[in-house]
Amino acid sequence: MRVLKFGGTSVGSVANINQVINIVKNGAQDQHIAVVVSALGGITDLLMQAGTDASNKDDYNTAFKDIEAKHIEFTRTLIPDSDEALDEIKNLLKSLESLLQGIYLINELSPKTVDKLLAYGEILSSSIIARAMYAQGLDAVRKDSRDLITTNDKHTKAGVNYKVTNSQIEYYFTKAKQKITVLPGFIASTANGDTTTLGRGGSDFTAAIVAAALDVDQVEIYTDVSGMYTANPKMVKQAKPIESISYHEAMELSHFGAKVLYPPTIVPVMSKNIPIRIKNTLQPEEPGTLIHNQNGQSTNPIKGLSNISNVALLTLEGGGMVGIPGISKRLFETLSNQGINIILITQASSEHSICLGVMEDDAGKAKNAIDEEFEYEISLNKIDPLTIEIGLSIIALVGDQMKSHQGISGKMFSTLGKNNVNIRAIAQGASEKNISAVIAQKDVKKALNSLHERFFEAQRKQLNLFITGVGNVGEKLLNQIQQQQEYLKKQLNINMRVLGLSNSRKMLVDESGIDLQNWSALLDAGEPATLDGFLDHVVELNQRNSIFVDITANADVADMYGKYLKQSVAVVACNKIAAASDFKNYSELKRLSKAYNAPLLFETNVGAGLPIIDTLNNLIASGDRVNRIQAVLSGSLNFVFNNFKSGDSFHDVVQAAKAEGFTEPDPRIDLSGVDVARKILILARESGLKINLEDIENEPFLTENNLNSSDVPHFFETLKEDAAHFEKLVAQTEAKNCRLKYVAQLDNGKASVGLQEIPEGHPFYNLEGSDNIVLFFTDRYPTQPMQIKGAGAGGDVTASGLFADIIRTATF
Numbered sequence: 001m002r003v004l005k006f007g008g009t010s011v012g013s014v015a016n017i018n019q020v021i022n023i024v025k026n027g028a029q030d031q032h033i034a035v036v037v038s039a040l041g042g043i044t045d046l047l048m049q050a051g052t053d054a055s056n057k058d059d060y061n062t063a064f065k066d067i068e069a070k071h072i073e074f075t076r077t078l079i080p081d082s083d084e085a086l087d088e089i090k091n092l093l094k095s096l097e098s099l100l101q102g103i104y105l106i107n108e109l110s111p112k113t114v115d116k117l118l119a120y121g122e123i124l125s126s127s128i129i130a131r132a133m134y135a136q137g138l139d140a141v142r143k144d145s146r147d148l149i150t151t152n153d154k155h156t157k158a159g160v161n162y163k164v165t166n167s168q169i170e171y172y173f174t175k176a177k178q179k180i181t182v183l184p185g186f187i188a189s190t191a192n193g194d195t196t197t198l199g200r201g202g203s204d205f206t207a208a209i210v211a212a213a214l215d216v217d218q219v220e221i222y223t224d225v226s227g228m229y230t231a232n233p234k235m236v237k238q239a240k241p242i243e244s245i246s247y248h249e250a251m252e253l254s255h256f257g258a259k260v261l262y263p264p265t266i267v268p269v270m271s272k273n274i275p276i277r278i279k280n281t282l283q284p285e286e287p288g289t290l291i292h293n294q295n296g297q298s299t300n301p302i303k304g305l306s307n308i309s310n311v312a313l314l315t316l317e318g319g320g321m322v323g324i325p326g327i328s329k330r331l332f333e334t335l336s337n338q339g340i341n342i343i344l345i346t347q348a349s350s351e352h353s354i355c356l357g358v359m360e361d362d363a364g365k366a367k368n369a370i371d372e373e374f375e376y377e378i379s380l381n382k383i384d385p386l387t388i389e390i391g392l393s394i395i396a397l398v399g400d401q402m403k404s405h406q407g408i409s410g411k412m413f414s415t416l417g418k419n420n421v422n423i424r425a426i427a428q429g430a431s432e433k434n435i436s437a438v439i440a441q442k443d444v445k446k447a448l449n450s451l452h453e454r455f456f457e458a459q460r461k462q463l464n465l466f467i468t469g470v471g472n473v474g475e476k477l478l479n480q481i482q483q484q485q486e487y488l489k490k491q492l493n494i495n496m497r498v499l500g501l502s503n504s505r506k507m508l509v510d511e512s513g514i515d516l517q518n519w520s521a522l523l524d525a526g527e528p529a530t531l532d533g534f535l536d537h538v539v540e541l542n543q544r545n546s547i548f549v550d551i552t553a554n555a556d557v558a559d560m561y562g563k564y565l566k567q568s569v570a571v572v573a574c575n576k577i578a579a580a581s582d583f584k585n586y587s588e589l590k591r592l593s594k595a596y597n598a599p600l601l602f603e604t605n606v607g608a609g610l611p612i613i614d615t616l617n618n619l620i621a622s623g624d625r626v627n628r629i630q631a632v633l634s635g636s637l638n639f640v641f642n643n644f645k646s647g648d649s650f651h652d653v654v655q656a657a658k659a660e661g662f663t664e665p666d667p668r669i670d671l672s673g674v675d676v677a678r679k680i681l682i683l684a685r686e687s688g689l690k691i692n693l694e695d696i697e698n699e700p701f702l703t704e705n706n707l708n709s710s711d712v713p714h715f716f717e718t719l720k721e722d723a724a725h726f727e728k729l730v731a732q733t734e735a736k737n738c739r740l741k742y743v744a745q746l747d748n749g750k751a752s753v754g755l756q757e758i759p760e761g762h763p764f765y766n767l768e769g770s771d772n773i774v775l776f777f778t779d780r781y782p783t784q785p786m787q788i789k790g791a792g793a794g795g796d797v798t799a800s801g802l803f804a805d806i807i808r809t810a811t812f
Contacts (some may be wrong), residue, residue, distance in 0.1 A: 011040055036209075043067060114197075130182035132445055141181075145498060148169050150189065158188060207221060207548065208264075316354050318382055318383035321383060335369070338369045341358065389399065395439060395448060416450065420638070420749075426744075461494055469550060472661050550574070551802065558577040567708065569599070570812070575602075608801050610791075614808075615788060632767055632771075635770035638741065740758070770793025
């Protein structure tokens with residue numbers, strides 16, 4: 001037997017009621033269910049308003065008509081072909097109208113009448129919902145809770161007679177044959193049959209009473225949120241439901257404002273150790289919060305995060321303050337005389353300066369008073385005029401147990417620093433019950449969310465992506481992100497959101513996250529795209545763990561990396577231009593990455609999704625030394641030469657490679673060897689060499705005619721013109737029983753790229769399709785090299801490489 005309770009928001013719309021029915025339908029497949037329902041959303045308040053209006057001789061018909069219209073609409077929509085159901089609801093509404101008329105006539109609304117009046121909300125909703133379930137084929141019967149729950153006559157918040165109530169509930173459910181029993185929550189009756197109510201929120205209580213009487217395994221309370229939260233979700237959207245909490249903790253939270261649970265609900269189930277599960281009607285698959293008999297002590301010493309906005313920081317400093325008694329006294333007295341409240345104090349041990357936090361509205365008055373008080377010292381240049389900084393906020397970690405836990409302040413400040421949140425002042429008392437920091441107001445949301453993530457979210461990290469370039473690879477990446485979002489949350493504790501998209505024409509930024517099922521249409525409707533405009537949006541949103549993802553081959557986009565890194569925005573790029581640019585620029589980007597705690601990752605620059613750069617970095621980090629690299633690094637060229645046989649058209653093979661997406665939009669970049677040269681340059685740099693692209697020897701296999709082509713169409717025409725040249729290359733190679741491979745080499749600090757004839761038996765000989773291969777000859781692998789081999793081109797594998805880099809940023 002299961003007991004499910006659905007609150008007012010859960011039955012506040014036709015769609016929600018249908019969701020309730022689905023939940024019940026799924027649950028009733030293998031056991032009996034008691035379903036406790038509240039009044040339709042907003043109806044209890046309307047009933048109270050109608051009753052109050054009637055007792056005051058005011059017009060109550062407006063409220064009544066709203067009540068009537070809503071119930072009739074729900075009945076007709078949920079049970080469209082049932083005149084019987086509509087007649088029942090209309091009769092109940094007519095009875096309600098008569099009661100309101102009586103209240104109007106006697107000009108009185110007693111507690112007893114209030115109970116009778118408010119009971120109509122649950123009576124009407126349970127009647128509609130029970131009939132709607134039956135209409136959808138469920139074995140559902142409505143039972144009036146007033147026949148089961150007996151109370152005293154303390155109207156509006158009656159006390160339950162558990163002995164009688166338990167007996168009545170047990171007897172009824174022992175005899176009941178139906179799978180589903182729908183019960184109106186909140187209402188009960190006295191031994192004399194007068195209607196009573198269990199207090200606002202009493203539907204929870206009804207469910208607990210029934211659950212305790214039947215000694216069920218668990219009572220489930222469905223509401224509009226996914227349980228009790230670690231913080232107010234309106235302040236911290238990333239606040240998470242508490243997975244498990246004790247009865248006593250839940251009771252305390254509910255008494256002090258956690259409105260998802262009515263406090264008396266816990267009493268009947270606690271005595272029988274029956275757990276309560278708080279769940280979300282609209283997201284029933286989420287676990288919600290389990291309330292049960294456990295030790296409620298938390299291992300987390302942090303109890304809350306708070307902030308005070310619109311703060312001004314006042315700084316009084318000067319050499320004349322050092323060692324002079326009474327400066328602080330005069331300062332504080334001056335502010336006190338002006339009625340200015342000090343909300344933060346910090347003073348350097350040198351006594352050279354004192355910083356005070358006050359509300360921004362008081363800053364001007366404070367400056368005038370303090371400058372007047374210290375006018376003499378200021379005139380002698382012993383003390384500087386008071387300085388004021390505005391646009392600030394105070395954030396604080398609060399918890400009684402912080403003193404017994406090491407490293408709390410370190411974690412706090414490192415978390416803020418990693419997210420580019422500058423701290424203007426710090427205050428921490430010896431008791432360590434409060435650690436406060438003054439930061440810019442614009443950083444508050446990011447700071448609170450970062451700290452909540454650090455201390456309350458079981459190390460779940462939210463990654464906020466801003467992606468430019470959404471062609472073939474970009475589309476694949478977005479598909480992969482959408483597919484893996486839940487996996488990342490559950491398995492890696494990563495919440496990945498796409499907040500920005502841009503192509504050459506349009507850009508779209510949405511703080512709440514872009515719908516990845518409809519991103520293309522949303523982007524088409526976005527604003528005109530500019531590189532600086534996209535950056536401005538990223539900076540303005542100021543999200544923690546922001547990542548700029550470049551899926552272009554555009555030099556102007558690559559030039560933006562430094563600007564992003566300076567904002568502590570990570571950069572993930574498949575664009576090779578930056579990593580292969582002048583060494584000075586490459587090293588500056590590396591420096592900025594370290595200085596601003598912003599990862600700069602470009603694994604896909606070499607080998608698409610293959611872990612080539614990461615492996616190389618790990619070898620070097622572990623103390624190994626790279627002596628030689630041999631590699632086939634162009635998936636497009638490998639595809640071309642694997643498919644080019646004597647007698648074939650080289651033009652057609654290249655055209656096919658372009659159509660398959662294996663080449664750059666301009667195939668000359670691939671076939672000229674420039675792309676491969678950039679890749680070996682990047683590997684050389686990552687292995688520790690300081691070289692530039694012009695230092696790499698490039699032996700072209702294209703003709704001068706090909707290389708001097710004016711554009712892509714002209715290039716393809718030159719391939720036709722020079723067909724004999726390519727036929728000769730392949731014929732000579734086949735005659736030697738060799739295969740053509742475009743090979744990149746790094747040997748003793750010298751790098752080169754060029755077409756080579758690979759004999760049978762060589763690791764490169766059987767390299768198929770668009771695969772890449774890299775051989776690392778190192779001190780540890782001198783003769784048998786470390787080998788990395790696999791698909792080196794294509795949208796899916798390139799997107800997966802970008803995806804891996806994005807995930808890797810979470811570990812920085």
